[in-house]
Amino acid sequence: MTDLISSSRFAPVDIGADISSLRASDRQVLARLVAAARLMDALFLRQVWSGNETMLQALARKTSTEGRRQLHAFLLNKGPWSRLDDNAPFVPGAPPKPAGANFYPIGATKEEIQNWVDSLATGDRQEATGFFTTIRRRRDGRFVASPYSDEYQQELAEAARLLRDAATLAEEPTLTRFLETRADAFLSNDYYASDVAWMELEGAIEPTIGPYEVYEDELFNYKAAFEAFVTVRDAAETDRLKSFASHLQSLEDALPIDPSYRNPRVGSLTPIRVVNVLFTAGDANRGVQTAAFNLPNDERVLREKGSKSVMLKNIQEAKFCAVLQPIAATALTPAAHQAVSFDAFFTHILLHELMHGLGPHDIVAGNGATTVRKELRDTYSAIEEAKADVSGLWALQRLVDAGHVADAIGRSMYSTFLASMFRSLRFGINEAHGRGVAIQLNHFLDAGAVRVAADGRFEVVADAIGTAVTSLTAEIMTLQAEGSYQKAKSLIGRLGVVRPEVRRVLERLDGVPVDIEPRFVSAEGLSEV
Numbered sequence: 001m002t003d004l005i006s007s008s009r010f011a012p013v014d015i016g017a018d019i020s021s022l023r024a025s026d027r028q029v030l031a032r033l034v035a036a037a038r039l040m041d042a043l044f045l046r047q048v049w050s051g052n053e054t055m056l057q058a059l060a061r062k063t064s065t066e067g068r069r070q071l072h073a074f075l076l077n078k079g080p081w082s083r084l085d086d087n088a089p090f091v092p093g094a095p096p097k098p099a100g101a102n103f104y105p106i107g108a109t110k111e112e113i114q115n116w117v118d119s120l121a122t123g124d125r126q127e128a129t130g131f132f133t134t135i136r137r138r139r140d141g142r143f144v145a146s147p148y149s150d151e152y153q154q155e156l157a158e159a160a161r162l163l164r165d166a167a168t169l170a171e172e173p174t175l176t177r178f179l180e181t182r183a184d185a186f187l188s189n190d191y192y193a194s195d196v197a198w199m200e201l202e203g204a205i206e207p208t209i210g211p212y213e214v215y216e217d218e219l220f221n222y223k224a225a226f227e228a229f230v231t232v233r234d235a236a237e238t239d240r241l242k243s244f245a246s247h248l249q250s251l252e253d254a255l256p257i258d259p260s261y262r263n264p265r266v267g268s269l270t271p272i273r274v275v276n277v278l279f280t281a282g283d284a285n286r287g288v289q290t291a292a293f294n295l296p297n298d299e300r301v302l303r304e305k306g307s308k309s310v311m312l313k314n315i316q317e318a319k320f321c322a323v324l325q326p327i328a329a330t331a332l333t334p335a336a337h338q339a340v341s342f343d344a345f346f347t348h349i350l351l352h353e354l355m356h357g358l359g360p361h362d363i364v365a366g367n368g369a370t371t372v373r374k375e376l377r378d379t380y381s382a383i384e385e386a387k388a389d390v391s392g393l394w395a396l397q398r399l400v401d402a403g404h405v406a407d408a409i410g411r412s413m414y415s416t417f418l419a420s421m422f423r424s425l426r427f428g429i430n431e432a433h434g435r436g437v438a439i440q441l442n443h444f445l446d447a448g449a450v451r452v453a454a455d456g457r458f459e460v461v462a463d464a465i466g467t468a469v470t471s472l473t474a475e476i477m478t479l480q481a482e483g484s485y486q487k488a489k490s491l492i493g494r495l496g497v498v499r500p501e502v503r504r505v506l507e508r509l510d511g512v513p514v515d516i517e518p519r520f521v522s523a524e525g526l527s528e529v
């Protein structure tokens with residue numbers, strides 16, 4: 001039986017960033033942001049389960065080795081359930097994890113809540129199904145929507161005070177604006193202006209703090225969980241992104257598809273920020289660590305301002321060292337392992353994000369104008385993720401050939417991606433990224449572009465990989481342009497599987513950590529500012 005709270009599953013790593021070049025006032029801003037972020041941790045804990053705070057206190061009093069282990073796992077998972085193991089409980093006496101977390105009344109069924117929501121007038125229904133309310137039971141037994149600004153009043157007032165304090169210290173006007181409007185939002189429960197201000201952030205400090213993702217609400221995916229990312233911008237990577245952006249139209253013009261499927265005018269794509277993490281909290285720091293995110297989720301802001309992608313470079317690097325390298329050592333031949341590099345790994349991640357914006361999106365199929373997303377339905381995510389990966393390799397090869405990207409990346413990117421495919425497959429093929437990776441790996445095997453050595457280890461076949469990458473890019477983008485659900489379905493059926501030779505390697509990866517457990521070394525230094 002697996003030890004649910006084995007300490008070897010999350011490798012401890014130091015996470016920090018060089019902030020020595022920042023102004024003293026900026027370091028004071030960061031200290032306040034970290035203090036506000038800690039409040040998000042407390043709020044998230046309460047959002048996960050109404051019993052969390054009591055159980056945490058009980059665990060903190062335990063002195064036995066097993067008690068310490070349970071406390072450690074509790075803090076890592078933000079509750080007594082292992083998020084890696086379908087929320088299996090690891091503290092004796094813990095109930096099953098409530099699907100609706102602590103967003104809905106204890107004991108209320110999904111049907112009861114749905115019936116109540118259906119009975120409401122439009123405005124009230126929007127409140128009840130909105131991001132920023134909990135549903136509570138009144139004394140008379142009826143349900144009522146309670147705004148976060150009431151539900152979490154005390155902590156949010158303190159967080160607002162810290163953000164205002166930071167705003168007066170900040171010298172970057174867009175940062176001041178975000179901090180002030182977000183402080184207002186904590187008290188008014190209206191997050192619109194601060195989401196807009198977040199989209200417009202410039203300068204060295206890039207904070208994300210508040211209620212955002214809805215995954216913790218497994219009942220309805222309505223309710224936003226509190227989280228915080230206190231980060232600073234990576235200047236060198238930001239420049240590199242700018243240079244990639246200047247090549248996007250020429251990449252689109254060269255896509256290996258029928259010219260009529262190419263977009264003659266690639267519009268403005270989702271902006272990407274590359275940052276380094278100083279501190280994360282709440283929903284951003286539980287179980288497997290977030291390595292990139294795309295926000296906001298509010299439809300109104302999305303329509304008016306679009307969204308922004310944030311890539312957490314030092315988190316990616318920590319995962320690369322603690323997880324990807326040991327995977328490469330086990331799954332790849334020694335020569336292929338030698339070639340693996342972080343530079344190639346991270347550059348491909350950037351290209352993956354950019355390539356989501358290229359290729360077919362708005363298409364003509366069947367009954368006229370439509371979108372790839374609409375036509376491909378349940379196959380869309382896996383196909384789109386495979387597209388971003390494989391066309392990212394295709395684009396990188398073109399940029400290397402044209403001298404825009406270093407040859408060293410060209411030499412290491414395929415082996416690096418091969419190792420990274422095994423990392424994705426460990427999370428299973430029921431999720432879009434894993435399924436998309438299975439399609440690619442099996443295509444490469446069938447094309448003779450990846451081969452299995454006698455000892456079961458994998459390696460890239462240098463002469464064949466380029467052609468195989470181009471042919472899969474062409475196959476996927478063509479079926480997207482045609483809006484062909486049937487072709488998507490058959491591609492997934494044929495290649496979206498784990499074959500025996502792949503399964504054998506995955507079994508050998510048992511002792512390799514699944515993810516990292518960060519220790520925020522730079523943030524610890526800040527608290528004394």
Ligand code: ZN
Pocket residue numbers: 352353356385388
């Ligand atoms: Zn993606």
